[in-house]
Amino acid sequence: MKDVLNYLIILAGLLLVSGCGGAGRSEQNLSAASEVLEPDEIRARIVAGDTPLTMVHLWATWCGPCVDEFPELVEMRERLSLAGVRVLLVSVDSVDNVEEVDSFLERNQSPWSSLISAGMGEDLMDIFSPDWSGAIPATFFFGRDGHLLKWWSGAKSADEYEAALAELADEVAKQ
């Protein structure tokens, strides 16, 4: 009887800890709810940060390759943080789908919330490269003063992100 009681106490304790941990992990992942911004406001956010490297990632919950790639991005969270890279996610989901965007980010344990662009046309695309076709996912790296250092369109693996950071390290050191 005493053994059964001890077992139940230990089991209850484990359940309590895992429950609290689960809720805490979910709350810690997203620093803020995603927000809808006009493209010029998105541009302002890119140039406002006082970090040598800002990574802006264009994506959407309806974009298959974006969804497939997202775990690779999350896998890079520690490396990006250690490298001092500021990460801005910019979604082109419908502006009425903020909850869906946040739900996706939560499920995928994203440490970042997302901006959601109010525009999908040239006002948004002019922020980035003139050579960009508009296909997503797309990733852009900006220097401290908002100048574009490197970009690509299409999904990449964590190793490819790692290689890009290594390539950009020299650029960052110059700033």
Next chain:
Amino acid sequence: MTRKCIILTGLAAAIICSANVFALDIGDSMPAVDAKLKGIDGKEPELGSLKGEKGTLIVFTCVHCPVVEALQERMVALGNEYAKKGIGVVFVNSNDPGKYASDGIEGMRRQAKKQGYEFPYLVDETSDIARKFGAKRTPELFLFDADGELVYHGTVDDSPRDAGKVSKRYLKNALEAVLEGDEVPVKTTRAIGCSIKFRS
């Protein structure tokens, strides 16, 4: 490494890089496509035979993409209207249906029937048409004039998500200019779209 070797290596790299970012420029001729293409109606036309007397509109599209879905009604309305006015209108799906099953020919047929297409809708069975045109996303539109020169490249209007907020009708204005033989006022536009799922 000798100087000659360095120069040749650089040239090769430039060619490779330029091939990866190929795109038609305004004024370029419509690419020739030798292969017969499979239409959803069972016909197998050559692309060149679908040119219109007044001009030709090639639309790279697909079934699964939400951006195509949002613009579908507008694209089809313009396609149907201007096909009757001498513009050869052709919708092309270059996507690999292995990535999205709805992009297969049956999905295309359902899409065309539901939306009331009155122009050819073709399967790009190798994705080579998209490669020849430099198309990279859906939807992506190429408008050629009566001489077969590219005069407009881009999207339908300035509000892909919401038809009620359109203020600039880029494609309609370009089509009207081509019919009149006038210069297209805005020749290139860009917008978010779904990446073309190229067949390997």
